[in-house]
Amino acid sequence: MSLYEAVRDAIRAEEEVVMATLVELTDPAEWEIPPAGGEVLPRVGAKIVVRPGQLPLGTTGDADLDRVIARDAWAALESGLTGTRHYGRHGQANQREVVVFVEAFAPPPLMVIFGAVDFTAALARVAKILGYRVVVCDARPVFATPARFPEADEVVVSWPDRYLDTIAGQLGPRDAVCVLTHDPKFDIPAIVAALRTRVGYLGAMGSRRTHAERTARLLEAGVVESDLVRVMGPIGLDIGARTPEETAISICAEIIALRVGGPGPAGVTSLRDSRGPIHQDAVALSGPD
Protein backbone atom coordinates (compact mmCIF):
# COMPACT_ATOMS: atom_id res chain seq x y z
CA MET A 1 0.00 0.00 0.00
CA SER A 2 1.35 3.43 -0.94
CA LEU A 3 1.49 6.35 1.49
CA TYR A 4 -1.28 8.06 -0.46
CA GLU A 5 -3.50 4.99 -0.19
CA ALA A 6 -2.88 4.77 3.55
CA VAL A 7 -3.93 8.42 3.97
CA ARG A 8 -6.87 8.06 1.59
CA ASP A 9 -8.21 4.99 3.36
CA ALA A 10 -7.92 6.59 6.79
CA ILE A 11 -9.71 9.76 5.66
CA ARG A 12 -12.48 7.75 4.05
CA ALA A 13 -12.89 5.57 7.12
CA GLU A 14 -13.01 8.78 9.21
CA GLU A 15 -9.99 7.62 11.21
CA GLU A 16 -7.30 9.90 12.58
CA VAL A 17 -4.21 10.27 10.41
CA VAL A 18 -1.39 12.79 10.14
CA MET A 19 0.71 13.35 7.05
CA ALA A 20 4.00 15.22 7.42
CA THR A 21 5.67 16.42 4.21
CA LEU A 22 9.15 17.89 3.93
CA VAL A 23 8.35 20.96 1.84
CA GLU A 24 11.60 22.94 1.90
CA LEU A 25 15.33 22.68 2.46
CA THR A 26 16.65 26.13 3.34
CA ASP A 27 19.90 27.34 1.76
CA PRO A 28 22.70 25.02 3.00
CA ALA A 29 25.10 28.00 2.79
CA GLU A 30 23.25 29.44 5.79
CA TRP A 31 23.35 26.29 7.90
CA GLU A 32 25.29 26.29 11.15
CA ILE A 33 27.21 23.18 10.13
CA PRO A 34 27.43 23.09 6.35
CA PRO A 35 26.79 19.72 4.76
CA ALA A 36 29.92 17.61 4.31
CA GLY A 37 30.88 16.55 0.81
CA GLY A 38 28.85 13.51 -0.15
CA GLU A 39 26.34 14.03 2.66
CA VAL A 40 22.88 12.94 1.54
CA LEU A 41 20.36 15.64 2.40
CA PRO A 42 16.70 14.93 3.23
CA ARG A 43 14.54 14.96 0.10
CA VAL A 44 11.89 17.59 -0.50
CA GLY A 45 8.55 15.81 -0.86
CA ALA A 46 9.51 13.03 1.60
CA LYS A 47 6.64 12.00 3.87
CA ILE A 48 5.89 10.45 7.22
CA VAL A 49 2.37 9.12 7.81
CA VAL A 50 1.24 8.53 11.39
CA ARG A 51 -1.88 6.61 12.46
CA PRO A 52 -2.88 5.64 16.01
CA GLY A 53 -1.86 2.15 16.99
CA GLN A 54 0.33 1.62 13.94
CA LEU A 55 3.98 2.16 13.08
CA PRO A 56 4.77 5.36 11.18
CA LEU A 57 5.10 4.95 7.42
CA GLY A 58 7.62 6.67 5.13
CA THR A 59 11.04 8.22 5.67
CA THR A 60 12.95 11.42 5.03
CA GLY A 61 16.15 9.40 4.74
CA ASP A 62 17.29 10.47 8.22
CA ALA A 63 16.16 8.21 11.08
CA ASP A 64 16.54 10.92 13.75
CA LEU A 65 14.56 13.44 11.73
CA ASP A 66 11.91 10.76 11.09
CA ARG A 67 11.58 10.13 14.82
CA VAL A 68 11.14 13.83 15.68
CA ILE A 69 8.61 14.37 12.90
CA ALA A 70 6.60 11.32 13.96
CA ARG A 71 6.58 12.59 17.56
CA ASP A 72 5.30 16.02 16.51
CA ALA A 73 2.76 14.39 14.21
CA TRP A 74 1.37 12.58 17.26
CA ALA A 75 1.00 15.92 19.00
CA ALA A 76 -0.80 17.28 15.94
CA LEU A 77 -3.30 14.41 16.20
CA GLU A 78 -4.14 15.58 19.70
CA SER A 79 -4.45 19.28 18.87
CA GLY A 80 -5.82 18.88 15.35
CA LEU A 81 -3.51 21.69 14.24
CA THR A 82 -2.16 21.82 10.71
CA GLY A 83 0.91 23.91 9.87
CA THR A 84 4.65 24.05 9.24
CA ARG A 85 7.52 23.30 11.67
CA HIS A 86 11.24 23.87 11.36
CA TYR A 87 14.01 21.47 12.27
CA GLY A 88 17.69 20.81 11.77
CA ARG A 89 18.36 18.13 9.16
CA HIS A 90 18.71 15.54 11.93
CA GLY A 91 15.60 16.77 13.70
CA GLN A 92 17.29 19.34 15.96
CA ALA A 93 15.02 21.94 17.53
CA ASN A 94 15.71 25.67 17.06
CA GLN A 95 17.23 25.20 13.62
CA ARG A 96 15.72 26.06 10.28
CA GLU A 97 17.33 23.65 7.86
CA VAL A 98 14.21 21.76 6.87
CA VAL A 99 10.58 22.89 6.80
CA VAL A 100 7.96 20.22 7.39
CA PHE A 101 4.24 20.64 6.75
CA VAL A 102 2.27 18.64 9.31
CA GLU A 103 -1.33 18.05 8.35
CA ALA A 104 -3.76 16.44 10.80
CA PHE A 105 -6.86 14.80 9.39
CA ALA A 106 -9.32 14.52 12.25
CA PRO A 107 -12.63 12.70 11.99
CA PRO A 108 -15.55 15.07 11.51
CA PRO A 109 -16.86 16.72 14.69
CA LEU A 110 -20.13 15.43 16.09
CA MET A 111 -23.39 17.32 16.53
CA VAL A 112 -26.01 15.63 18.67
CA ILE A 113 -29.49 17.14 18.31
CA PHE A 114 -32.12 16.23 20.87
CA GLY A 115 -35.75 16.51 19.80
CA ALA A 116 -37.25 15.15 16.58
CA VAL A 117 -38.87 18.42 15.46
CA ASP A 118 -38.87 20.59 12.30
CA PHE A 119 -36.05 22.72 13.67
CA THR A 120 -34.00 19.56 13.97
CA ALA A 121 -34.36 18.69 10.28
CA ALA A 122 -33.18 22.18 9.29
CA LEU A 123 -30.31 22.14 11.80
CA ALA A 124 -29.18 18.73 10.57
CA ARG A 125 -29.05 20.13 7.03
CA VAL A 126 -26.95 23.17 7.94
CA ALA A 127 -24.68 21.13 10.23
CA LYS A 128 -23.93 18.74 7.36
CA ILE A 129 -22.85 21.70 5.22
CA LEU A 130 -20.40 22.62 8.00
CA GLY A 131 -18.99 19.09 8.01
CA TYR A 132 -20.53 17.66 11.18
CA ARG A 133 -21.49 14.07 11.68
CA VAL A 134 -25.09 14.53 12.83
CA VAL A 135 -27.00 12.35 15.30
CA VAL A 136 -30.67 13.03 16.03
CA CYS A 137 -31.99 11.59 19.28
CA ASP A 138 -35.53 11.49 20.65
CA ALA A 139 -37.30 9.10 23.00
CA ARG A 140 -40.41 8.91 20.83
CA PRO A 141 -40.08 6.23 18.12
CA VAL A 142 -42.96 7.69 16.06
CA PHE A 143 -41.01 10.91 15.48
CA ALA A 144 -37.41 9.74 15.56
CA THR A 145 -37.27 8.07 12.15
CA PRO A 146 -34.58 8.23 9.45
CA ALA A 147 -37.31 9.13 6.92
CA ARG A 148 -38.00 12.39 8.77
CA PHE A 149 -34.29 13.25 9.04
CA PRO A 150 -32.68 12.10 5.82
CA GLU A 151 -29.65 14.38 6.38
CA ALA A 152 -28.82 12.87 9.76
CA ASP A 153 -26.06 10.27 9.82
CA GLU A 154 -27.88 8.46 12.60
CA VAL A 155 -31.31 8.65 14.23
CA VAL A 156 -31.41 7.22 17.74
CA VAL A 157 -34.53 6.35 19.74
CA SER A 158 -33.48 6.82 23.34
CA TRP A 159 -33.74 9.07 26.34
CA PRO A 160 -31.25 11.92 25.88
CA ASP A 161 -29.35 11.31 29.11
CA ARG A 162 -29.05 7.58 28.44
CA TYR A 163 -27.76 8.19 24.93
CA LEU A 164 -25.31 10.86 26.11
CA ASP A 165 -23.93 8.51 28.74
CA THR A 166 -23.06 6.00 26.00
CA ILE A 167 -21.04 8.57 24.00
CA ALA A 168 -19.84 10.87 26.82
CA GLY A 169 -16.19 9.87 26.43
CA GLN A 170 -16.18 10.72 22.73
CA LEU A 171 -17.45 14.29 23.11
CA GLY A 172 -14.75 16.97 22.96
CA PRO A 173 -14.23 20.68 22.33
CA ARG A 174 -15.03 20.40 18.59
CA ASP A 175 -18.40 18.74 19.19
CA ALA A 176 -21.83 20.23 19.80
CA VAL A 177 -24.99 19.25 21.68
CA CYS A 178 -28.19 21.07 20.71
CA VAL A 179 -31.25 20.52 22.87
CA LEU A 180 -34.32 21.42 20.82
CA THR A 181 -36.96 19.48 22.75
CA HIS A 182 -38.04 22.41 24.98
CA ASP A 183 -39.79 19.97 27.24
CA PRO A 184 -38.32 19.98 30.74
CA LYS A 185 -38.62 16.22 31.16
CA PHE A 186 -36.21 15.76 28.25
CA ASP A 187 -34.25 19.03 28.47
CA ILE A 188 -33.09 18.86 32.05
CA PRO A 189 -31.60 15.34 31.98
CA ALA A 190 -30.05 16.05 28.57
CA ILE A 191 -28.36 19.26 29.73
CA VAL A 192 -27.23 17.76 33.03
CA ALA A 193 -25.71 14.80 31.16
CA ALA A 194 -24.08 17.05 28.54
CA LEU A 195 -22.50 19.18 31.27
CA ARG A 196 -20.69 16.08 32.50
CA THR A 197 -18.89 15.84 29.13
CA ARG A 198 -16.16 17.99 27.53
CA VAL A 199 -18.50 19.02 24.70
CA GLY A 200 -17.49 22.42 23.29
CA TYR A 201 -20.94 23.79 22.51
CA LEU A 202 -24.14 23.20 24.44
CA GLY A 203 -27.26 25.07 23.37
CA ALA A 204 -30.89 24.78 24.48
CA MET A 205 -33.88 26.08 22.57
CA GLY A 206 -36.78 27.98 24.06
CA SER A 207 -38.13 31.43 24.77
CA ARG A 208 -36.48 33.64 27.36
CA ARG A 209 -39.20 32.63 29.82
CA THR A 210 -38.67 28.94 29.07
CA HIS A 211 -34.97 29.39 29.53
CA ALA A 212 -35.39 31.21 32.85
CA GLU A 213 -37.55 28.34 34.11
CA ARG A 214 -35.07 25.84 32.76
CA THR A 215 -32.23 27.60 34.54
CA ALA A 216 -34.14 27.38 37.82
CA ARG A 217 -34.77 23.67 37.30
CA LEU A 218 -31.12 23.06 36.43
CA LEU A 219 -30.07 24.73 39.68
CA GLU A 220 -32.59 22.57 41.53
CA ALA A 221 -31.07 19.53 39.81
CA GLY A 222 -27.73 20.44 41.37
CA VAL A 223 -26.04 22.18 38.43
CA VAL A 224 -23.57 24.78 39.71
CA GLU A 225 -23.42 28.38 38.41
CA SER A 226 -19.99 27.87 36.86
CA ASP A 227 -21.45 25.07 34.70
CA LEU A 228 -24.59 27.00 33.82
CA VAL A 229 -22.59 29.51 31.78
CA ARG A 230 -21.79 26.69 29.37
CA VAL A 231 -25.47 26.49 28.38
CA MET A 232 -26.26 28.77 25.44
CA GLY A 233 -29.93 29.56 25.89
CA PRO A 234 -32.03 30.77 24.27
CA ILE A 235 -30.00 29.03 21.59
CA GLY A 236 -28.48 30.92 18.64
CA LEU A 237 -27.29 34.38 17.63
CA ASP A 238 -29.72 37.28 17.79
CA ILE A 239 -30.23 37.74 14.05
CA GLY A 240 -34.01 37.82 14.05
CA ALA A 241 -34.35 34.22 12.85
CA ARG A 242 -37.95 32.93 12.55
CA THR A 243 -38.19 29.84 10.35
CA PRO A 244 -36.53 26.50 11.20
CA GLU A 245 -33.95 27.18 8.48
CA GLU A 246 -33.13 30.67 9.75
CA THR A 247 -32.91 29.34 13.29
CA ALA A 248 -30.52 26.63 12.12
CA ILE A 249 -28.28 29.31 10.60
CA SER A 250 -28.43 31.31 13.83
CA ILE A 251 -27.40 28.26 15.89
CA CYS A 252 -24.53 27.35 13.58
CA ALA A 253 -23.41 30.98 13.46
CA GLU A 254 -23.28 30.97 17.25
CA ILE A 255 -21.13 27.84 17.22
CA ILE A 256 -18.71 29.51 14.78
CA ALA A 257 -18.68 32.76 16.78
CA LEU A 258 -17.92 30.95 20.05
CA ARG A 259 -15.06 29.07 18.43
CA VAL A 260 -13.22 32.36 17.96
CA GLY A 261 -14.05 33.73 21.39
CA GLY A 262 -17.71 34.62 21.10
CA PRO A 263 -19.78 37.44 19.66
CA GLY A 264 -18.95 40.88 21.01
CA PRO A 265 -20.61 42.21 24.18
CA ALA A 266 -22.91 44.34 22.03
CA GLY A 267 -24.26 41.23 20.29
CA VAL A 268 -23.92 40.41 16.62
CA THR A 269 -22.11 42.97 14.57
CA SER A 270 -21.85 43.30 10.80
CA LEU A 271 -18.46 43.30 9.13
CA ARG A 272 -19.26 46.82 7.91
CA ASP A 273 -19.48 48.01 11.52
CA SER A 274 -16.67 45.96 13.01
CA ARG A 275 -12.90 46.24 12.90
CA GLY A 276 -10.04 43.79 12.80
CA PRO A 277 -9.27 40.80 10.61
CA ILE A 278 -12.11 39.12 8.66
CA HIS A 279 -10.55 35.68 9.07
CA GLN A 280 -9.91 34.80 12.69
CA ASP A 281 -7.94 31.92 14.04
CA ALA A 282 -9.88 29.50 16.19
CA VAL A 283 -9.04 29.81 19.87
CA ALA A 284 -9.22 26.10 20.54
CA LEU A 285 -9.23 23.82 17.53
CA SER A 286 -9.61 24.19 13.83
CA GLY A 287 -13.09 23.41 12.58
CA PRO A 288 -14.11 20.89 9.96
CA ASP A 289 -12.70 21.44 6.53
Next chain:
Amino acid sequence: MKEVLGDIERWRRAGRRVALARVVDVIGSGPRDPGATMAVNEDGEVAGSVSGGCVEGAVLTEALGVLEAGEPRLCTFGYSDEEAFSVGLTCGGTIRVFVEPLDW
Protein backbone atom coordinates in the same frame (compact mmCIF):
# COMPACT_ATOMS: atom_id res chain seq x y z
CA MET B 1 -7.92 16.81 0.91
CA LYS B 2 -11.11 14.91 1.62
CA GLU B 3 -13.15 16.91 -0.89
CA VAL B 4 -10.79 16.14 -3.78
CA LEU B 5 -10.33 12.40 -3.11
CA GLY B 6 -13.22 11.45 -5.40
CA ASP B 7 -11.70 13.29 -8.37
CA ILE B 8 -8.21 11.99 -7.64
CA GLU B 9 -9.49 8.43 -7.57
CA ARG B 10 -11.37 8.90 -10.84
CA TRP B 11 -8.26 10.32 -12.53
CA ARG B 12 -6.00 7.58 -11.18
CA ARG B 13 -8.40 4.91 -12.42
CA ALA B 14 -8.28 6.55 -15.86
CA GLY B 15 -4.47 6.37 -15.71
CA ARG B 16 -3.96 10.14 -15.46
CA ARG B 17 -1.02 11.59 -13.59
CA VAL B 18 -2.06 13.86 -10.72
CA ALA B 19 -0.41 16.81 -8.95
CA LEU B 20 -1.44 18.02 -5.50
CA ALA B 21 -1.16 21.64 -4.39
CA ARG B 22 -1.60 22.35 -0.68
CA VAL B 23 -1.52 25.58 1.29
CA VAL B 24 1.23 25.10 3.89
CA ASP B 25 1.60 28.64 5.28
CA VAL B 26 -0.66 31.66 5.49
CA ILE B 27 0.96 34.95 6.46
CA GLY B 28 -1.44 37.79 7.21
CA SER B 29 -4.96 37.65 5.87
CA GLY B 30 -5.62 34.59 3.73
CA PRO B 31 -8.80 33.12 2.34
CA ARG B 32 -8.08 29.46 3.10
CA ASP B 33 -6.28 27.81 6.01
CA PRO B 34 -3.22 25.56 5.76
CA GLY B 35 -4.30 22.22 4.36
CA ALA B 36 -6.54 23.67 1.64
CA THR B 37 -5.95 21.41 -1.34
CA MET B 38 -6.24 21.64 -5.10
CA ALA B 39 -5.67 18.61 -7.31
CA VAL B 40 -4.74 18.85 -10.99
CA ASN B 41 -4.46 16.10 -13.59
CA GLU B 42 -2.17 16.05 -16.60
CA ASP B 43 -5.05 17.16 -18.87
CA GLY B 44 -5.41 20.34 -16.80
CA GLU B 45 -8.59 19.33 -15.00
CA VAL B 46 -8.89 20.87 -11.53
CA ALA B 47 -10.58 19.87 -8.25
CA GLY B 48 -10.63 21.89 -5.03
CA SER B 49 -9.00 25.25 -4.38
CA VAL B 50 -6.23 26.94 -2.42
CA SER B 51 -7.56 30.50 -2.23
CA GLY B 52 -10.68 32.47 -3.01
CA GLY B 53 -9.99 32.10 -6.71
CA CYS B 54 -7.08 34.54 -6.82
CA VAL B 55 -4.18 32.20 -7.52
CA GLU B 56 -5.77 29.01 -8.84
CA GLY B 57 -4.80 29.86 -12.43
CA ALA B 58 -1.14 30.24 -11.47
CA VAL B 59 -1.24 27.10 -9.33
CA LEU B 60 -2.61 25.15 -12.31
CA THR B 61 0.36 26.29 -14.39
CA GLU B 62 2.78 25.33 -11.60
CA ALA B 63 1.08 21.95 -11.19
CA LEU B 64 1.41 21.12 -14.88
CA GLY B 65 5.06 22.19 -14.69
CA VAL B 66 5.57 19.92 -11.69
CA LEU B 67 4.05 16.96 -13.56
CA GLU B 68 6.34 17.74 -16.50
CA ALA B 69 9.48 18.01 -14.36
CA GLY B 70 8.56 15.32 -11.85
CA GLU B 71 9.88 17.49 -8.98
CA PRO B 72 7.92 19.27 -6.23
CA ARG B 73 7.94 23.06 -5.85
CA LEU B 74 7.18 25.46 -3.01
CA CYS B 75 5.44 28.50 -4.49
CA THR B 76 4.80 31.82 -2.77
CA PHE B 77 1.87 34.00 -3.74
CA GLY B 78 1.53 37.36 -2.11
CA TYR B 79 0.75 40.98 -2.38
CA SER B 80 3.82 42.20 -0.58
CA ASP B 81 6.42 41.76 -3.31
CA GLU B 82 4.99 42.72 -6.67
CA GLU B 83 8.36 42.51 -8.37
CA ALA B 84 8.77 38.85 -7.55
CA PHE B 85 5.22 37.64 -7.77
CA SER B 86 3.01 38.39 -10.68
CA VAL B 87 0.00 36.78 -9.03
CA GLY B 88 -1.29 38.23 -5.80
CA LEU B 89 -4.05 37.81 -3.28
CA THR B 90 -6.54 40.65 -3.21
CA CYS B 91 -6.86 40.27 0.56
CA GLY B 92 -3.28 41.40 1.07
CA GLY B 93 -1.83 38.26 2.62
CA THR B 94 0.81 35.82 1.46
CA ILE B 95 0.36 32.09 1.03
CA ARG B 96 2.90 29.38 0.41
CA VAL B 97 1.67 26.48 -1.67
CA PHE B 98 3.50 23.17 -1.94
CA VAL B 99 2.95 21.58 -5.35
CA GLU B 100 4.00 17.97 -5.87
CA PRO B 101 3.36 15.03 -8.15
CA LEU B 102 1.15 12.40 -6.51
CA ASP B 103 3.70 9.62 -6.98
CA TRP B 104 3.96 8.45 -3.36
